[in-house]
Amino acid sequence: MNLFVFVKRVPDTESKIKINHETNSIVEEGLNFVLSPYDEYAVEEALQIREAKGGQVTVFSVGPDETQTILKKCLAMGADEAVLIKDGAGETYDSLRTAKIISQVLKTKHTQFDLLLFGKQSVGADSAQVPSMVAALLDLPQVNVVTDLEIEGNAGSALREIEGAREKVTFMLPAVVSAQKGLNEPRYETLKGIMAAKRKEIPVVTLEELGIQPDELTIQLELTKIESPPARERGKIIEDEPGEAAKKLAEFLHQDAKVI
Amino acid sequence: MILVYVECRDFKIKQSSLEALSEAKRRGDEIGIETTAVLVGHAVDALAPEVFRYGASKVYILENALLAHYSPSGFTQALVSLIEEIKPEIILFAATSMGKDLSPRLAAELGVSLASDCIQTAAKNGKLEVKRPIFAGKAFASFMLNSSPQMASLRPNVFPLAEPVDGHGETIKKEVVIPENQVKDKVTEILKAEGAELDVTEADIVVTGGRGMKGPENFDLLRELTAVLPHSALGASRSAVDAEWIDHQHQVGQTGKTVSPSLYMAFGVSGAIQHLAGMSSSKFIVAVNKDPDAPIFKVADFGIVGDLFQVIPPLKEELKKILSE
Numbered sequence: 001m002n003l004f005v006f007v008k009r010v011p012d013t014e015s016k017i018k019i020n021h022e023t024n025s026i027v028e029e030g031l032n033f034v035l036s037p038y039d040e041y042a043v044e045e046a047l048q049i050r051e052a053k054g055g056q057v058t059v060f061s062v063g064p065d066e067t068q069t070i071l072k073k074c075l076a077m078g079a080d081e082a083v084l085i086k087d088g089a090g091e092t093y094d095s096l097r098t099a100k101i102i103s104q105v106l107k108t109k110h111t112q113f114d115l116l117l118f119g120k121q122s123v124g125a126d127s128a129q130v131p132s133m134v135a136a137l138l139d140l141p142q143v144n145v146v147t148d149l150e151i152e153g154n155a156g157s158a159l160r161e162i163e164g165a166r167e168k169v170t171f172m173l174p175a176v177v178s179a180q181k182g183l184n185e186p187r188y189e190t191l192k193g194i195m196a197a198k199r200k201e202i203p204v205v206t207l208e209e210l211g212i213q214p215d216e217l218t219i220q221l222e223l224t225k226i227e228s229p230p231a232r233e234r235g236k237i238i239e240d241e242p243g244e245a246a247k248k249l250a251e252f253l254h255q256d257a258k259v260i
Numbered sequence: 261m262i263l264v265y266v267e268c269r270d271f272k273i274k275q276s277s278l279e280a281l282s283e284a285k286r287r288g289d290e291i292g293i294e295t296t297a298v299l300v301g302h303a304v305d306a307l308a309p310e311v312f313r314y315g316a317s318k319v320y321i322l323e324n325a326l327l328a329h330y331s332p333s334g335f336t337q338a339l340v341s342l343i344e345e346i347k348p349e350i351i352l353f354a355a356t357s358m359g360k361d362l363s364p365r366l367a368a369e370l371g372v373s374l375a376s377d378c379i380q381t382a383a384k385n386g387k388l389e390v391k392r393p394i395f396a397g398k399a400f401a402s403f404m405l406n407s408s409p410q411m412a413s414l415r416p417n418v419f420p421l422a423e424p425v426d427g428h429g430e431t432i433k434k435e436v437v438i439p440e441n442q443v444k445d446k447v448t449e450i451l452k453a454e455g456a457e458l459d460v461t462e463a464d465i466v467v468t469g470g471r472g473m474k475g476p477e478n479f480d481l482l483r484e485l486t487a488v489l490p491h492s493a494l495g496a497s498r499s500a501v502d503a504e505w506i507d508h509q510h511q512v513g514q515t516g517k518t519v520s521p522s523l524y525m526a527f528g529v530s531g532a533i534q535h536l537a538g539m540s541s542s543k544f545i546v547a548v549n550k551d552p553d554a555p556i557f558k559v560a561d562f563g564i565v566g567d568l569f570q571v572i573p574p575l576k577e578e579l580k581k582i583l584s585e
């Protein structure tokens with residue numbers, strides 16, 4: 001099995017987000033960048049499939065040079081190869097742009113694969129679009145938000161989460177699958193893995209090499225403003241005998257908030 | 261024209277699709293373009309009258325037995341042929357599980373970008389500007405949609421439903437021709453969660469338990485509250501999920517679900533930054549925590565410093581009293 005995993009470098013979930021209103025962007029200084037949490041499930045799933053069926057796991061990321069760090073982490077977890085697709089554009093919030101770059105890689109440079117694994121969304125842009133877009137551009141089946149995946153020969157079956165239920169989806173390989181929490185328990189890197197990852201070369205592919213014309217990557221979502229959410233006014237905090245407190249809360253919900 | 265994808269499950273229209281349709285109608289009227297809707301599936305034409313009640317002047321019905329069950333590739337094929345024919349300026353989806361799965365596939369097929377999970381829309385020079393949360397709501401970003409067609413999905417439970425009118429319109433049925441091998445990903449079965457509980461993203465009231473619940477059995481106390489409160493659902497912090505007290509479908513937060521109900525009630529939740537990210541856009545927030553310094557109180561409209569096990573029983577009785585009046 002030739003397993004490809006697509007990962008993104010994002011600020012960790014502890015991050016407080018500061019805005020530079022002049023440049024209309026997120027202040028990156030001081031942020032700790034990590035492998036996006038859902039991508040860990042995708043990497044783990046690829047490793048488990050390789051362990052069960054044999055094959056090779058290659059991890060790709062589109063981003064700046066600093067993205068090497070998360071690719072090293074994936075190698076340390078056990079991935080065989082990693083490829084950096086260098087893109088200096090920064091966060092554009094335009095998923096089609098990323099999906100076009102990825103599908104160009106898959107059409108021109110790395111054309112042999114059975115399964116394309118993604119996290120169900122990156123933590124940050126939160127768009128949850130790239131997997132479906134890559135599937136569309138390559139005319140492949142897709143299953144998103146997957147909590148259970150089975151591969152038999154060249155057929156797959158997955159459970160995906162929907163409101164109050166799970167859908168069972170069947171498809172043929174090659175296919176696009178995006179991982180949700182619950183799919184597996186991502187492993188930690190081993191010391192041996194970290195040492196091996198350090199020595200490993202990560203090839204870099206540029207957009208020019210891919211033959212993508214800049215006008216194909218025109219951003220169609222024009223960012224007009226980034227702002228902080230409206231601050232919530234400080235509410236009423238009471239410390240009372242439980243019965244009395246419960247009564248006051250119920251009254252608040254009924255009379256002031258009018259939600260009950 | 262604005263085209264709204266109207267989602268049906270079990271031969272019922274999703275409320276969030278009607279919210280999207282209501283918003284489409286408001287913007288469509290402002291821009292001066294027609295609001296229309298599309299239903300995809302098998303035997304869905306009976307649902308058209310309800311769509312007219314929320315402002316659509318036309319409903320397109322894309323019928324094919326192969327589309328009786330959801331398939332992202334199959335549904336995309338069906339929609340592309342309609343869109344190429346009627347050329348809408350704007351296409352809107354509800355950002356449900358299906359909407360989030362289908363809209364990006366359709367967008368890429370049409371070669372346009374998509375703004376997902378928007379919480380606000382505005383008409384500017386005949387085009388849409390949308391606002392969407394990024395970093396799970398730690399910031400908001402606004403975008404002008406510069407593509408043609410313009411595409412966005414709208415977060416459920418955020419946009420007000422229009423007052424239904426005694427509307428009529430034109431139903432346009434289209435036979436869809438799809439080769440069977442173009443339906444590449446097929447839903448073959450739907451496994452309902454036990455008790456068919458309401459999903460946190462769809463509920464008006466979310467009752468959440470954190471590590472302060474102390475154990476799985478105590479979530480029954482919260483289930484009793486949801487049984488009393490109309491249109492409510494059970495939520496959980498990641499700590500409660502990781503302790504396996506409750507299924508992760510219930511997790512609220514940056515790596516769980518983002519919710520914006522009318523009322524969010526947090527019991528024994530400290531209010532970690534990842535949890536706040538998923539719920540701070542709720543209209544009213546209530547917290548019960550024995551620690552007066554718990555960060556959850558910073559976002560709460562009403563907080564009780566106290567033992568949740570002593571507060572919940574009388575609270576349930578008080579709420580019952582009010583609701584029976």
Ligand SMILES: Cc1cc2nc3c(=O)[nH]c(=O)nc-3n(C[C@H](O)[C@H](O)[C@H](O)COP(=O)(O)OP(=O)(O)OC[C@H]3O[C@@H](n4cnc5c(N)ncnc54)[C@H](O)[C@@H]3O)c2cc1C
Nearest residue numbers: 470471472497498499513514515516528530532535550568
């Ligand atoms: C990558 C990453 C992603 C994450 N994503 C999420 C996410 O999506 N959602 C999420 O929730 N968390 C998430 N977290 C975890 C988050 O950081 C917190 O650990 C978690 O939210 C804490 O859960 P809690 O509030 O239930 O538990 P705690 O922080 O342990 O708080 C328990 C609270 O209960 C109170 N309490 C105890 N007993 C009682 C009682 N008898 N009566 C009243 N109050 C009582 C305590 O005072 C305390 O405030 C994430 C963390 C990471 C690293």
